[in-house]
Amino acid sequence: MPQDKPRRGIHPVYLCLLIPYAAFAWVPFYNRIAPQLLGIPFFYWWQMVWIILTAVSIVPVYLFEEKRGI
Amino acid sequence: MTASPITIAVFLALFVLVALLGLFGSRWRAGDLSQLHEWGLGGRSFGTLITWFLLGGDLYTAYTFIAVPALMFGAGAAGFFAVPYATLMYPVLFVAFPRLWSVARRHGYITAADFVRGRFGHRGLALAIALTGLVAVMPYIALQLVGMQVVIAALGLNFTVTLPLLGTVSVPLVAAFVVLAAFTYTSGLRGTALIAVAKDLLVYITVLAAIVIIPAELGGYDKVFAAMPPAQLLLPPAPEHSLGAGFGYVTLSLGSLLALFLYPHSVTGILSSSSRHVIRRNAIVLPAYSVALALIALLGYMAVAAGVKDMPQYAKGFAVFGNNFAVPALFLQMFPAWFAGLAFAAIAIGALMPASIMAIACGNLFTRNIFKDFIAPDCTPQTEAKVAKIVAFAAKLGALFFVLELQTAYAIQLQLLGGIWICQTLPAVLLGLYVRLDPRALLAGWAAGILSGTFMVAALDFKSSTYPLHLLGWTLPCYAAVSALVLNLAVSVVLTWVLRALSATPVRDETVAADYA
Numbered sequence: 186m187p188q189d190k191p192r193r194g195i196h197p198v199y200l201c202l203l204i205p206y207a208a209f210a211w212v213p214f215y216n217r218i219a220p221q222l223l224g225i226p227f228f229y230w231w232q233m234v235w236i237i238l239t240a241v242s243i244v245p246v247y248l249f250e251e252k253r254g255i
Numbered sequence: 256m257t258a259s260p261i262t263i264a265v266f267l268a269l270f271v272l273v274a275l276l277g278l279f280g281s282r283w284r285a286g287d288l289s290q291l292h293e294w295g296l297g298g299r300s301f302g303t304l305i306t307w308f309l310l311g312g313d314l315y316t317a318y319t320f321i322a323v324p325a326l327m328f329g330a331g332a333a334g335f336f337a338v339p340y341a342t343l344m345y346p347v348l349f350v351a352f353p354r355l356w357s358v359a360r361r362h363g364y365i366t367a368a369d370f371v372r373g374r375f376g377h378r379g380l381a382l383a384i385a386l387t388g389l390v391a392v393m394p395y396i397a398l399q400l401v402g403m404q405v406v407i408a409a410l411g412l413n414f415t416v417t418l419p420l421l422g423t424v425s426v427p428l429v430a431a432f433v434v435l436a437a438f439t440y441t442s443g444l445r446g447t448a449l450i451a452v453a454k455d456l457l458v459y460i461t462v463l464a465a466i467v468i469i470p471a472e473l474g475g476y477d478k479v480f481a482a483m484p485p486a487q488l489l490l491p492p493a494p495e496h497s498l499g500a501g502f503g504y505v506t507l508s509l510g511s512l513l514a515l516f517l518y519p520h521s522v523t524g525i526l527s528s529s530s531r532h533v534i535r536r537n538a539i540v541l542p543a544y545s546v547a548l549a550l551i552a553l554l555g556y557m558a559v560a561a562g563v564k565d566m567p568q569y570a571k572g573f574a575v576f577g578n579n580f581a582v583p584a585l586f587l588q589m590f591p592a593w594f595a596g597l598a599f600a601a602i603a604i605g606a607l608m609p610a611s612i613m614a615i616a617c618g619n620l621f622t623r624n625i626f627k628d629f630i631a632p633d634c635t636p637q638t639e640a641k642v643a644k645i646v647a648f649a650a651k652l653g654a655l656f657f658v659l660e661l662q663t664a665y666a667i668q669l670q671l672l673g674g675i676w677i678c679q680t681l682p683a684v685l686l687g688l689y690v691r692l693d694p695r696a697l698l699a700g701w702a703a704g705i706l707s708g709t710f711m712v713a714a715l716d717f718k719s720s721t722y723p724l725h726l727l728g729w730t731l732p733c734y735a736a737v738s739a740l741v742l743n744l745a746v747s748v749v750l751t752w753v754l755r756a757l758s759a760t761p762v763r764d765e766t767v768a769a770d771y772a
Contacts, residue, residue, distance in 0.1 A: 202346040209339040209508065212501030216332075216490050224477030228332060228489055233549045236342045240542040243349050247535055255772065 198249045205239040258410045258587060258595065265596025266410060266603070270434075273453045273604050277438030277446040277611075291639045292365060294443035295619045297527045299360065303536045305448050306528040309612075310537060311544045312451035313524040314515065315341070316395075317402035317606035320458070320551055325578035327555030331487025333500065335552055336507045341545040344512035347685075349538035352516065353531035354688045354771040361770045366616075367522045367684045368624040374687050376763025377694035378628060383701055384680050385624035388519040391673035392613050395518070396654035397666040399610040403431055404658065405576050406603045409583035424659055431607065432655050439611045439651070440644050444527055447611045454608050457601035462547045465554060465598075469589045473560045479553070482560035497730035503721040510736035514678040517685065519616035520609065551582075558585040576663075610651065617650035618643035668717040672709060675720065678736040679704035682747045688771065691764060696750030704743030711735040 215231040222230045288294045301309060319337070326334030355370065364370045367388065372381035407413070407427045414426040438446045470476050480488065493499025515521055528534055563569050563584040572580035586598045622643040627634060634642075657666060683697045711722035712735055724731045724738055754760070 199350075202350065205346065206343060209343060210505050212490065212504060216501060218488065221477070224475055224480060226480060226488060229335065229549075229553070232335065232338045232342075233546065236338065236542050236545045236549065239342045239345060240539050243346060243539050246349070247539060250535070251532075 196249065198246055201242045201245050204242050205235060208235050208238070259592040261592040262587075262596040262599070263410055263412070265593045266599045269457070269597065269600035270603060273450055273600075273607075274434045274438065276453060277434075277450045277607075278441060279446075279449075288443060289637045289640050291619065291622065291636060291643055292363070294640050295615050295643055296365060296523065297444035297448060299527055300529050301448060301527050301533070302529055303533050303540075305452070306524075306533050306537050307540055308451040308455050309444075309448045309527065310521075310524045310541060312454050312605065312608045313520055313612050314541075315458075315544050315548055315605075316399060316609040317602045317604075318395075318398040319548065320602060320605060321402050321405055321579050321582055322398075323548065323552045324555035324558065324582050325580075327552050328558050328581040329555075329578040331483060332490050333504060334555065335549075336504050336511075337552055338545065338549045339505070339508035340511040340515075341548050342542060343508060344515055345538045345542055347512065348516060348525075348541075349535055351685055351688055352525050353534050355522075355684075356526060356528065356531050356534055357772060358688070358766055358770045359526050362766065365523075365526065365619050366519065366623050367517065367680065368620060371683050371687060372624070372628070373765045374691065375683070375694035375697070376765070377698070380683060380694045380698050380701075381624055381628065383698060384683055385620050387676050387680050387701075387705075388517075388620050389617055391677040392519050392617060393650065393653060394657075394666050394669035394673050395520075396610050396613045396617075396650060397657040398670055399606040399613075400428065400432070400654055400658040401579075401663050401666060402606040403603055404428060404663075405572075405579055405583055406599045406606075407431075408572055408575065409580070409587060410599060428658070429655070431603065432651065435607050435610055435614075436648055436651055439614055439647055443644075444523070444612070444615055447608055447615070448527075450604065450608045450611070454601065454604040457597060458605060459547065461598040461601045462550050464590070464594060465557075465586075466550045469554070469557045469561070469585070472589055473557060479556050479560045483556055494730075496728055498732065500732065503732040503734065506732075506734040506737045507721065510678055510734040510740070511674065513681055513685075513740070514674045514736060517677045517680050519620055520613040523612055523616040523619060554582050554585060557589075558582065561585055561588055563588055610654070614647040614650045615643075618645075618647035621646040671717070671720050672712055675708035675712065675736040675739060676705055678740050679708065679743050681740060682744055686744075691762070692747050693751040693754045693760070696747045696754060699750050700743040700745075700747030703746045704739040707742050708735050708739035711738065 209232065215228055217228065218226040220227055292299060323334060323337045358364065359370060362373055364373065366385065368381045368385035371384045372378060404425070407425065412427045415423045416426055417423050438450070470479055473479055490500040490504055493501060516525070525534060558581040563581065564573060566588070569580065569584040572584060583599070586595045590598060622639050626642050627639065631638070679701050682692065682700055686692070712720055715722060720735045721732050722735045722738065724733050
């Protein structure tokens with residue numbers, strides 16, 4: 186299906202990119218010790234997990250843009 | 256205090272090897288280095304893997320690797336802001352910077368100020384952007400040399416000579432400076448990219464070893480965290496009618512990530528890639544460095560658990576460098592002698608490499624946006640490249656002078672201000688990729704942002720950058736770069752609206768929508 190009209194509005198796939206910001210902005214949720222993982226408090230491992238999940242959240246947008254040839 | 260001869264030997268061997276790599280970098284994918292885009296952007300030729308190493312080395316500097324754990328060591332959880340900062344910058348890189356790459360490629364732009372001049376047709380605004388970049392990046396170079404000084408002190412290589420005019424000068428620091436200047440001058444960004452590969456491999460080896468060996472010796476991660484005062488393990492709860500430290504934490508991450516890609520050395524790194532696809536792929540794979548950064552941040556807690564601060568052999572280092580000595584002391588204490596040498600080489604080379612890109616970026620900025628725009632508009636490409644090389648040298652010399660003659664505290668304070676100032680170029684550069692506000696309004700907004708940001712940090716005595724705002728009976732501890740940016744944006748938007756209502760000025764925009772795709 187050819188898609189060559191210029192982007193008008195924003196495709197919903199771009200919403201993926203906002204999820205990590207919400208995950209990090211919600212400090213009261215993750216500013217706690219329990220549950221610990223391998224002895225690491227929640228505050229630290231939650232944020233470390235979100236490093237990976239941020240990269241993952243970019244992937245669908247990447248695939249979308251590559252497919253459209255943007 | 257002197258490190259073991261084995262540590263010093265391993266350090267020197269690796270350092271010399273990498274320096275040679277940098278010097279011979281000019282022959283790698285050789286280009287005509289008398290052209291500015293060949294010397295200062297590596298011919299825009301770097302693919303996904305080299306860009307990954309280059310940007311990784313560029314954004315995660317040696318100073319980061321020393322200062323972030325030092326902050327954790329001293330302040331606890333608040334220092335972990337580096338993690339959201341170094342993570343949330345990637346969606347921004349992914350969305351906005353392929354546009355900058357495309358338009359820069361189409362019009363031959365080398366700096367952010369080049370883009371601003373073309374986009375807005377306003378030389379004053381372009382000059383403001385270029386000067387902000389130059390002023391912001393200079394103390395950053397100085398801090399890389401501070402990182403180097405910490406390593407030199409940890410190795411116990413404190414040979415000094417007394418020179419006329421300069422006074423007492425550290426010989427190893429000057430030697431490192433000569434190496435840096437030599438390879439930057441001869442190889443430009445190519446040499447830097449080769450060094451980046453070596454540096455990043457050393458950093459990854461060090462980090463992997465550190466997170467396995469050190470917690471094992473200390474008795475596991477639970478022991479590491481148990482060594483911290485419990486109040487420092489989390490952000491303090493918000494007092495009544497205040498958004499509390501959590502708001503400061505989030506705005507500090509946000510402001511820092513917005514600033515990072517506006518720094519001249521980041522723009523240089525991004526524009527040197529060979530296609531917009533390379534930038535997008537890197538936004539997905541670069542977070543690997545953020546994982547390393549998070550683990551490095553935890554080294555600060557390991558240093559607390561290891562109790563290095565109270566050991567007499569490190570007392571002098573802590574007295575001179577404060578908490579920045581925590582990680583070197585930890586390495587000396589926990590690693591076998593040869594491996595400590597490797598780890599120190601990683602930090603020292605990790606200081607040289609970004610310092611080189613920063614100096615190149617200074618050269619590019621001065622040549623394009625001051626020399627060519629205001630002094631010699633008709634200069635040849637050869638003159639352009641020559642001027643850039645000389646300015647890059649001068650920038651490093653200035654940084655060396657700064658570190659040798661002035662207190663380190665000034666460099667740190669200036670870098671704090673630099674982050675706030677560079678953030679004020681966002682409406683023209685980053686937003687300029689999407690919307691064209693009036694250049695006069697942008698200039699006014701820029702000035703408002705710089706002045707208010709500087710005022711807030713001055714009111715805090717240049718010790719912190721989190722300024723408490725009072726709004727409707729609430730206290731908002733906000734990173735000054737963010738509040739200044741809000742003011743900047745408000746002024747830019749409102750003035751644009753007013754100016755457009757008053758008169759229709761002709762638009763002098765040399766770019767068209769298709770240039771950004």
